[in-house]
Amino acid sequence: MGDVFPRKTVxxxxxxxxxxxxxxxxxxxxxxLYVYNWGDYxxxxxxxxFEKETGIKVVYDTFSTNEDMYVKIKSGGSxxxxxxxxxxxVTRMINEGMLLEIDLEKIPxxxxxDPKLMGADYDPKNEYTLPYMWGTLGILYNTTxxxxxxVESWDVLWxxxxxxxxxxxxxxxxxxxxxxxxxxxxxxxxxxxxLAEAAELLKQQKPLVLAYVVDEGKDKMVAGEAALAxxxxxxxxxxxxENPDLSYAIPKEGTNLWFDVMAIPKGAKNVEAAHKFMDxxxxxxxxxxxxxxxxxxxxxxxxxxxxxxxxxxxxxxxPSEEVLANTEVFVSLGETLKExxxxxxxxxxx
Amino acid sequence: MKRLSLTPYLIWMVLFxxxxxxxxxxxxxxxxxxxxxxxxxxxxxxxxxxxxxRVFLRSLYLAVISTGICLLLGxxxxxxxxxxxxxxxxxVMLLFVVPMWMNFLLRTYAWLTILERNGFINALxxxxxxxxxxxxxxxxxxxxxxxxxxxxxxxxPIYSVxxxxxxxVVEAAGDLGANPFQVFMKVIxxxxxxxxxxxxxxxxxxxxxxxxxxxxxxxxxxxxxGNLIEQQFLVVGDWGFGSAISVVMIVxxxxxxxxxxxxxxxxxxxxxx
Amino acid sequence: xVRILKRTYIYLIFAFLYLPIAxxxxxxxxxxxxxxxxxxFTLRWYVELFQDRTIMHSLYSTLIIGISSAVIATIIxxxxxxxxxxxRGVPKKLIMNVTYLPVxxxxxxxxxxxxxxxxxxxxxxxxxxxxxxxxxxxVPYVILSVLPKLRQLNKHLYEAxxxxxxxxxxxxxxxxxxxxxxxxxxxxxxxxxxxxxxxVVSFFTTGSxxxxxxxxxxxxxxRGINPKINALSTIMFxxxxxxxxxxxxxxxxxxxxxxxxxxxxxxDSPYDPRFGSA
Numbered sequence: 057m058g059d060v061f062p063r064k065t066v067x068x069x070x071x072x073x074x075x076x077x078x079x080x081x082x083x084x085x086x087x088x089l090y091v092y093n094w095g096d097y098x099x100x101x102x103x104x105x106f107e108k109e110t111g112i113k114v115v116y117d118t119f120s121t122n123e124d125m126y127v128k129i130k131s132g133g134s135x136x137x138x139x140x141x142x143x144x145x146v147t148r149m150i151n152e153g154m155l156l157e158i159d160l161e162k163i164p165x166x167x168x169x170d171p172k173l174m175g176a177d178y179d180p181k182n183e184y185t186l187p188y189m190w191g192t193l194g195i196l197y198n199t200t201x202x203x204x205x206x207v208e209s210w211d212v213l214w215x216x217x218x219x220x221x222x223x224x225x226x227x228x229x230x231x232x233x234x235x236x237x238x239x240x241x242x243x244x245x246x247x248x249x250x251l252a253e254a255a256e257l258l259k260q261q262k263p264l265v266l267a268y269v270v271d272e273g274k275d276k277m278v279a280g281e282a283a284l285a286x287x288x289x290x291x292x293x294x295x296x297x298e299n300p301d302l303s304y305a306i307p308k309e310g311t312n313l314w315f316d317v318m319a320i321p322k323g324a325k326n327v328e329a330a331h332k333f334m335d336x337x338x339x340x341x342x343x344x345x346x347x348x349x350x351x352x353x354x355x356x357x358x359x360x361x362x363x364x365x366x367x368x369x370x371x372x373x374x375p376s377e378e379v380l381a382n383t384e385v386f387v388s389l390g391e392t393l394k395e396x397x398x399x400x401x402x403x404x405x406x
Numbered sequence: 407m408k409r410l411s412l413t414p415y416l417i418w419m420v421l422f423x424x425x426x427x428x429x430x431x432x433x434x435x436x437x438x439x440x441x442x443x444x445x446x447x448x449x450x451x452x453x454x455x456x457x458x459x460r461v462f463l464r465s466l467y468l469a470v471i472s473t474g475i476c477l478l479l480g481x482x483x484x485x486x487x488x489x490x491x492x493x494x495x496x497x498v499m500l501l502f503v504v505p506m507w508m509n510f511l512l513r514t515y516a517w518l519t520i521l522e523r524n525g526f527i528n529a530l531x532x533x534x535x536x537x538x539x540x541x542x543x544x545x546x547x548x549x550x551x552x553x554x555x556x557x558x559x560x561x562x563p564i565y566s567v568x569x570x571x572x573x574x575v576v577e578a579a580g581d582l583g584a585n586p587f588q589v590f591m592k593v594i595x596x597x598x599x600x601x602x603x604x605x606x607x608x609x610x611x612x613x614x615x616x617x618x619x620x621x622x623x624x625x626x627x628x629x630x631x632g633n634l635i636e637q638q639f640l641v642v643g644d645w646g647f648g649s650a651i652s653v654v655m656i657v658x659x660x661x662x663x664x665x666x667x668x669x670x671x672x673x674x675x676x677x678x679x
Numbered sequence: 680x681v682r683i684l685k686r687t688y689i690y691l692i693f694a695f696l697y698l699p700i701a702x703x704x705x706x707x708x709x710x711x712x713x714x715x716x717x718x719x720f721t722l723r724w725y726v727e728l729f730q731d732r733t734i735m736h737s738l739y740s741t742l743i744i745g746i747s748s749a750v751i752a753t754i755i756x757x758x759x760x761x762x763x764x765x766x767r768g769v770p771k772k773l774i775m776n777v778t779y780l781p782v783x784x785x786x787x788x789x790x791x792x793x794x795x796x797x798x799x800x801x802x803x804x805x806x807x808x809x810x811x812x813x814x815x816x817x818v819p820y821v822i823l824s825v826l827p828k829l830r831q832l833n834k835h836l837y838e839a840x841x842x843x844x845x846x847x848x849x850x851x852x853x854x855x856x857x858x859x860x861x862x863x864x865x866x867x868x869x870x871x872x873x874x875x876x877x878x879v880v881s882f883f884t885t886g887s888x889x890x891x892x893x894x895x896x897x898x899x900x901x902r903g904i905n906p907k908i909n910a911l912s913t914i915m916f917x918x919x920x921x922x923x924x925x926x927x928x929x930x931x932x933x934x935x936x937x938x939x940x941x942x943x944x945x946x947d948s949p950y951d952p953r954f955g956s957a
Contacts, residue, residue, distance in 0.1 A: 090887045095898030096905060100733070115888040116733065118898035123640035124882060131794055133804040134887045226626035228641065267543050267625025271900040272518060279715030281523050294903060298713040350902070397642045405461050405629040412762025415755050415818065416774075422815040423780050426792030430784075483692050491685040496864070497927055498689065504919055505696045506872045508703065508912045509896045512904065516699035519706070519714055526702065554695070562869065566861040567827045600827035607782065608823060608869075615785035635785045645791070652788045659783055660776060 087112045089329040092119060092129075092136040094316070097189075099349035106336050112329045129154060135323050137330040143178040143315045144229065146185055147388035155184040156320040162331035165338035168358040172377075176315060177385045185317035186334060187355040189347075191289035192375060192383065193230060193312040195305050196274075196296075201283035207305040210238035213284060214257070219264045223276065223285035226268035228400040229386055230312070231258065234286055237309050243384050246392045255399040259406060268404065277302055288314060290352040293373055297351060304372040306379055313383035315355075434649035449650035458634065458651075465631040468545065468620075469613035472552035473560075476609050477602070479553070480560035484601075485594075487561075488568035499565060502558045514551060514622050521547055521623070543625035551619040556612065560605040567601030568594070611659060631655060700916060707909035714904075724910040731907060734895060738911065741875055741892040744806070748813035749871035755814070756821025756870075757863055761855070763822065764829040781816045782823075789816060790883040797884065804886030812884040813874045820873060821866035828862030 091103075095118040103114045117136070119125040122145040128134055130152070141149060149155050160166055166186055179185045195207050201221070206212050213222055213234065224231050233243040235254035245251065266282050274295040277285050287295075292304035318337065320330045336342060340358035347354035347363065353373045354360060360368060367373060389396065434450070436443040452458070492498050505513070520526040521542040528538045541547050571594065579593045580586075617632030631651065638648030707725070711718030728734060763774055781789055793815065797808050836858065840850035856863070878893040885894070896908055 092887075094901055095895065096902040100731070117887055117890055118733075118895060119882075120894075120897040120900055121640070127640060127791070127794075128883065131798050131883075133794060133798050133808075136887060226621065262627075265625075265627075268627060269625065270621065271903070272515060272622060274903060275515075275713045275715040276518075276522065277715070278713040279522065279524050281715075295713070298711055298716050394642055394644065397637065397644075401461075401629060401634065401637070402457055404626060405457055405464075410762075411758035412766070412774075415759030415762065418755060418815070418818065419774070419777055422793065422796070422811065423777055426789070426796050427777075427780055427784075429792045429795050430788055479692065483689060486685040486689050489685065491682050491689070494927060494930065497923055499865075500868070500923060501693065502696070503868050503872055504916070504923075505700050507875050507919065508700055508916065509893060509908065510876050510878070511893075511896055511900060512703060512908060512912060513699045515714065515904065516702040516706075519702050520698060554699075557692075557696070558872075559869070562865045563824055563827060566824065566865045567831060569861055570828065570831055570858070597831075600830045604823045604827050607779070608820065611779075611783045615783075617785075632785055636787050639787050639791060649788065652785055655785075656780070656783045660779070 087326060087329060089114050089138065089326055089333055090134075090136045090324075091116045091138045091333070092125060092134075093140040094118060095120065097140065097316075097350060099345045102337075102342055102345060105342075106333060109336075110329070110332060112326075112332070114333075129321050129323075132323060135325050136321055137324040137326050138333055139319055139321050140188055140316055141185075141319060143176070143317065144386035144388060146178045146317060146319065147386075149319070149321075150179065150184055151388060154322055156322050156324060156327065157183050158186070158320055158334070159331060162328075163335040163338065165335050165340075168338055168340055168343070168356050170355050170357040170360070172380065173315075173355040176313070177387055178315070179317070185319045186338070187315045188318045188337070189290065189316045189350065189352040190355050191314055191353050191373075192306055192379075193233065193286070193288055193314065194292065194372075195307065196277055196285045196287040196292045196302060197305065198277065198280060198283050198301055199303050200301050204303070204305070207284070208308050210234055210307045210309055212307075213286060214238070214261050214264065216264060218283050220266045221283040222261075222265050223273050223282045223287075224261070224265050224268050225273070225286050226270050228396050231268070231286065232396055232399060233312055233386075235261075237307070237311060240309060243312055244387050244389065246389065246395075248395070251395060251399060255403060258399075258403045262403065262406070289373060290350070293351050293353075296372075306372075306375060308382075310382035310384065313380065313385050315385070430649045430652060433645045434653045437646055449646045450654065452647055453651055453654055461629050461634055462631055462655075464628060465614055468548060468552070468628075468630065469610055472549050472556065472613045473606055473610045475549065475553050476557050476560040477606065480557055480605065481564055481598075481602070484561050484564035484568055487565050488571075495569065499562065502561055506555075506558060510555070511618065513554075514618060517547075517551060517554070517623060518542070521550075542623065543627060545624075545628070547623040548620050548628060551623040552613050552616065555616075555619065556609040559608040559612075563604035563608065564598060564601040567598050571597050607663075614655065614659070700912075703909050704913045704916070707906055707913045709906055709909075712903060712906065714906075724906040725914075728907040728910045728914075733890070734892075734907060734911060737890045737892045737895040740806075740889055744809055744813055744891065745871050745874040748810055748817055748874045749867055751810075752814045752817035752870045753821050753863060753867045756818045756866055757825050757856075757859075759818065760822045760825035760829055760862075761851075764826065778819045778822055780819075782819050786877075786879040790880040793880065794883040804884070805889050806886075809881060809885045809889060809891075812880050813877065816877070816880060817870035817873060820869045821863075824866035824869060825859055825862040828859040832858055 089112050091114060093116065100116075103116060106112070107114055119128070122142050125139065125141060126145055126149065129136065129139065129149075146155070160182065163186065169187060173187050173190060174182055176187075195212065197207050202212075202218075206215070212218070213224070224234070229243070232251075232254055235257040236243050236245060236250065238257065239250070239253055241247075241250045241254070269276065269285075273285050273287060274291045276282060277287075277295050278299040280299070280301075289304060292302070296302045296304065318334050320327060324330055337346070338356060340356060340362065343354050343356035343359035344362050347356075347359055360374070371379070435445055435447070437446040437448050486492075487495055487498050518525070522528070523538065523540070523542070525542075527541070531538055541550070575597075576589060576593060579589045584592065615632040615635070617630060617636050620628045620630045620633060635648050635651050638644045638651070706714055708720050708722065709718055710721035710723070763771060766774065790812075793812050797804060802808055832855070836854055837850055840854040841847065845853065876893060877891075878897050881891045882894050882897075885891070896904060899905055899908070
């Protein structure tokens with residue numbers, strides 16, 4: 057074994073170790089903006105343009121779930137200037153005083169955002185956030201396996217005809233939400249009786265469910281592994297782009313309207329730059345590029361108007377006003393979250 | 407001099423293992439109340455509700471099976487590697503480890519592609535007009551995923567011990583009249599025990615607390631202890647309960663190892679109370 | 680004949696281990712973003728990969744942290760194992776059980792407890808905290824790899840070396856360490872592997888601007904893992920394989936030279952035939 061680690065290799069390795077320790081003391085001189093976003097959720101060329109225009113360096117980190125991001129921000133170990141939480145996480149963060157108020161006057165481009173999408177329940181006066189991307193919760197289905205008429209109601213996800221051909225989301229609020237919507241209740245209910253009914257429904261559904269998926273669901277639908285999937289509109293549009301046999305529907309009972317927003321956490325070092333960045337993102341051309349890169353729906357009206365016809369008028373990505381009127385936004389449940397968790401554990405472990 | 411070599415590790419251990427563990431214990435034994443926190447066993451009591459016990463038992467069951475299979479597959483592999491079949495053993499050893507340098511999530515996704523209804527295996531079976539297999543989203547898939555991920559951790563310690571067993575001892579046993587089976591059972595196996603125990607340790611523990619494998623390959627239908635703990639910490643925000651579950655698990659595992667080594671007698675100084 | 684059977688067994692196991700890797704590599708050439716669909720052959724992901732500054736940055740961080748934490752953990756762990764081996768009774772049991780804690784603990788618990796520790800001690804999150812955490816969960820694995828080898832050691836080897844005139848340090852360096860080398864190498868490999876692939880602990884203990892490859896990949900999961908990552912994995916894998924082949928070929932050449940008598944084994948090496956079989 058003596059030959060495996062010749063002296064040169066050992067020295068190189070030690071050199072790398074020293075180098076890495078030296079890196080721990082690195083500092084920067086120019087102004088820096090720390091951004092924390094979902095992975096692959098922005099057109100990265102935009103960051104370079106922002107850097108060139110303002111001379112502010114952008115350090116861009118990614119997180120995989122709202123919960124992970126929440127723990128990191130709450131612990132105070134990292135200081136980000138701009139973060140991109142989802143709606144339900146926003147209410148929680150506002151209640152716990154984790155967000156800074158934003159100064160809309162420093163973000164003149166916010167006027168381009170669709171007024172219908174401003175002032176949503178999680179932040180009624182947009183004191184802390186601005187919408188970044190939005191969408192709906194609905195049913196992604198394979199048109200070769202399912203008739204279009206069948207997906208008009210949430211009932212289809214409980215249809216025995218599709219046993220083991222249904223994908224539900226491994227996400228408490230979304231799946232419990234689907235059951236609540238089927239029953240005609242609010243997705244933010246705290247009523248124990250309503251929750252018990254939803255729990256029953258989910259347990260009845262379990263034998264019909266192929267799997268409770270997270271992100272891998274869309275690839276499965278693209279591969280034709282299942283006929284129906286509870287999913288979000290953004291993911292649905294991605295899947296449809298990959299497999300034209302797929303389509304997306306919003307049931308008539310109504311659904312959840314979701315937002316991914318931009319916000320400034322307390323502890324942000326460079327609040328000025330944060331505002332500049334948020335303003336930059338809301339420029340119509342920039343918002344347009346982000347919308348085209350991610351394939352999600354943009355709340356920026358001016359950008360929407362510049363989208364190609366088929367996308368702009370696609371009711372799956374940009375549903376009509378009547379559909380929107382029948383939607384609810386998730387709000388924080390406070391202590392009742394534990395009850396939801398209990399139900400969810402029961403459903404999955406039983 | 408030998409004691410001195412222990413010092414840097416002791417300092418490290420206290421700082422980075424003991425202190426964080428104290429934090430975990432703090433969360434496990436306290437419950438947030440109006441004014442602050444009170445000491446309470448409430449978190450532990452919650453764990454003993456039937457639903458959570460069921461989760462625990464299922465995790466135990468899957469972990470034991472996975473560890474067993476890893477041992478069954480891994481021991482012979484280690485023996486072959488340590489024997490004369492391959493000239494360049496360290497290359498073979500490296501080849502065991504290299505797959506694990508590819509991202510874990512990516513590899514698990516690859517298993518999805520292999521195991522799903524329209525996946526690789528079924529495509530192959532279909533090509534030969536054989537009936538399709540529904541492996542995904544069953545216990546089998548989860549065990550497969552666990553064995554896949556933990557097999558190298560079982561093979562390597564056993565191999566490193568087997569490779570240095572004095573060949574003279576083995577030959578002597580043969581000379582004294584033992585047949586190959588007896589040589590194995592009475593000489594090689596006992597001598598390799600330290601490696602086996604290390605291997606089991608490195609496989610069983612993570613197998614109990616893994617959550618990505620059961621989530622992706624089990625279709626979220628098998629809530630295991632790992633999923634439960636992760637849920638408590640991240641989604642629910644109930645760090646107390648999450649910590650309590652972890653503490654219970656650690657105690658159970660340490661106890662079972664103490665029992666195991668009690669039966670082995672002698673000086674098996676791997677983990678004892 | 681038996682030899683062929685033995686080799687076949689290992690090859691079968693390798694087939695099992697490498698099947699997903701093969702799938703990964705094939706999909707790196709897929710002209711479709713989703714792994715659910717085959718869209719034809721393309722090299723575009725490889726091109727896009729090199730233009731992606733985030734991924735390249737993460738790769739760099741991952742390798743640096745991986746190598747450093749593995750090396751440091753191996754050093755600490757080896758000396759710890761030697762120390763533990765020479766301890767007895769209650770202190771030994773206590774130390775062993777505490778050593779197990781990072782292995783036993785669910786990763787999220789280790790991650791969050793370390794994070795809280797760093798927050799309370801007001802350490803700035805970044806490379807340092809990341810490195811410290813990686814070393815912390817690596818050391819137990821090194822200890823677990825080296826200990827069995829120490830137990831296998833002939834108890835009197837150390838004394839014999841001292842009797843023959845070695846100082847304790849020489850005895851350690853020239854006698855003990857070479858004997859336990861397989862364990863040390865195993866520990867090093869395991870530590871490096873764990874470090875490269877870790878997500879949970881890394882995520883919670885890193886600072887702004889420092890991302891590992893794992894973090895980048897997991898963060899992409901929601902939007903669908905971009906095949907650029909497959910391309911990167913393929914390149915990494917090919918690189919490692921190529922390295923192995925080169926090392927192998929070099930060693931084969933050296934062995935051939937030895938057999939032809941042009942080289943003499945190093946003096947005092949345990950493999951020197953004059954000292955009997957190792």
